[in-house]
Amino acid sequence: MASPATFRGRRAATIENSDVRLTVLEGGGHIAEVLHKPSGVNPLWIPPWPSIEPSAYVAGGDATYGGGAESQLLAGIMGHNLCLDIFGGPSAEEEAAGLCPHGEASIMAYAMNVTADSLQATAILPEARLRVERRLSLRGSAIRVVESVENLCGTDRPVGWTQHVTIGPPFLEHGVTEFRASATRSKVLEHAFGAADYLVPAAEFTWPNAPRADGGLEDLRVYTARRTSGAYTAHLMNPEQPSAFFVAFSPRARLAFGYVWRQRDFPWMGIWEENRSRSHAPWNGETVTRGMEFGVSPFPESRRQMIERGQLFGVPAYRWIPARTRVEAEYWIVVRAADRIPEGLVWPG
Numbered sequence: 001m002a003s004p005a006t007f008r009g010r011r012a013a014t015i016e017n018s019d020v021r022l023t024v025l026e027g028g029g030h031i032a033e034v035l036h037k038p039s040g041v042n043p044l045w046i047p048p049w050p051s052i053e054p055s056a057y058v059a060g061g062d063a064t065y066g067g068g069a070e071s072q073l074l075a076g077i078m079g080h081n082l083c084l085d086i087f088g089g090p091s092a093e094e095e096a097a098g099l100c101p102h103g104e105a106s107i108m109a110y111a112m113n114v115t116a117d118s119l120q121a122t123a124i125l126p127e128a129r130l131r132v133e134r135r136l137s138l139r140g141s142a143i144r145v146v147e148s149v150e151n152l153c154g155t156d157r158p159v160g161w162t163q164h165v166t167i168g169p170p171f172l173e174h175g176v177t178e179f180r181a182s183a184t185r186s187k188v189l190e191h192a193f194g195a196a197d198y199l200v201p202a203a204e205f206t207w208p209n210a211p212r213a214d215g216g217l218e219d220l221r222v223y224t225a226r227r228t229s230g231a232y233t234a235h236l237m238n239p240e241q242p243s244a245f246f247v248a249f250s251p252r253a254r255l256a257f258g259y260v261w262r263q264r265d266f267p268w269m270g271i272w273e274e275n276r277s278r279s280h281a282p283w284n285g286e287t288v289t290r291g292m293e294f295g296v297s298p299f300p301e302s303r304r305q306m307i308e309r310g311q312l313f314g315v316p317a318y319r320w321i322p323a324r325t326r327v328e329a330e331y332w333i334v335v336r337a338a339d340r341i342p343e344g345l346v347w348p349g
Contacts, residue, residue: 069101070100
């Protein structure tokens with residue numbers, strides 16, 4: 001079943017079956033809801049602040065969303081947003097020209113085409129000169145996503161391209177929610193990730209044990225029990241396995257939620273933790289999230305920094321899209337009842 005809809009006051013499109021309801025926002029194309037209908041739980045993050053269409057945001061007109069480069073993105077962010085053609089913040093010159101963090105894909109209006117069990121969302125990014133399309137279809141309790149990016153320019157383009165999947169309450173609980181991933185070599189962000197960062201900057205480690213500043217190790221397979229914290233770690237997905245995955249598990253909901261994708265498409269996953277550490281608007285010390293962000297780049301950084309980094313652990317830190325060329329990636333979203341966390345996810349198709 002398919003229908004146009006609204007979600008939290010936002011224009012949206014919805015497709016559903018007896019197992020799951022999928023909702024995609026028109027503004028920004030965000031996957032806002034993957035509702036497991038038997039449990040009534042949507043694992044994706046819904047911000048605690050009011051959500052508006054990105055096109056409705058007026059810089060300097062409303063202090064609700066702060067006053068920085070990220071404000072337009074934060075005004076409309078929800079669930080799983082696409083970072084393209086950068087993953088991270090703009091340069092000073094790009095910011096002055098109007099570019100927001102994570103690129104245009106998360107703020108543009110998407111044209112929606114909905115059928116009985118599938119949804120197509122398409123947008124053109126005018127500054128990046130890219131055409132992006134997502135085709136989502138239901139397969140029982142799984143969702144197949146085929147995503148394409150077309151370079152409309154006559155020049156090859158280096159891009160950041162990351163699936164910014166963010167999990168939130170009630171699925172996400174301190175010291176309770178579990179995670180598994182096909183991660184291997186890992187590294188902490190090279191500088192402190194805010195005032196509440198508790199990890200050793202630039203430390204290299206093997207998943208899942210991240211070095212803490214107090215000398216201990218943090219098991220990233222369980223969401224932090226801290227009252228306040230922030231962190232970012234980058235993880236190379238196992239290059240010896242064709243499929244990469246992460247899966248999260250809520251013991252209270254008895255629900256497993258995860259993604260599986262081709263490692264060659266998205267070799268990196270970043271884990272972003274924002275746990276009541278940001279006091280400025282719109283965060284206001286209230287947000288509890290964990291981002292499981294898989295893509296072509298290990299760290300959120302500017303375009304210049306991404307290109308200058310070049311690689312990490314011998315693996316590229318960005319992707320080229322050749323001139324006048326369309327490239328495609330496929331991944332699956334899985335949500336299902338479970339008594340314990342799966343130790344892995346297999347390719348559903």
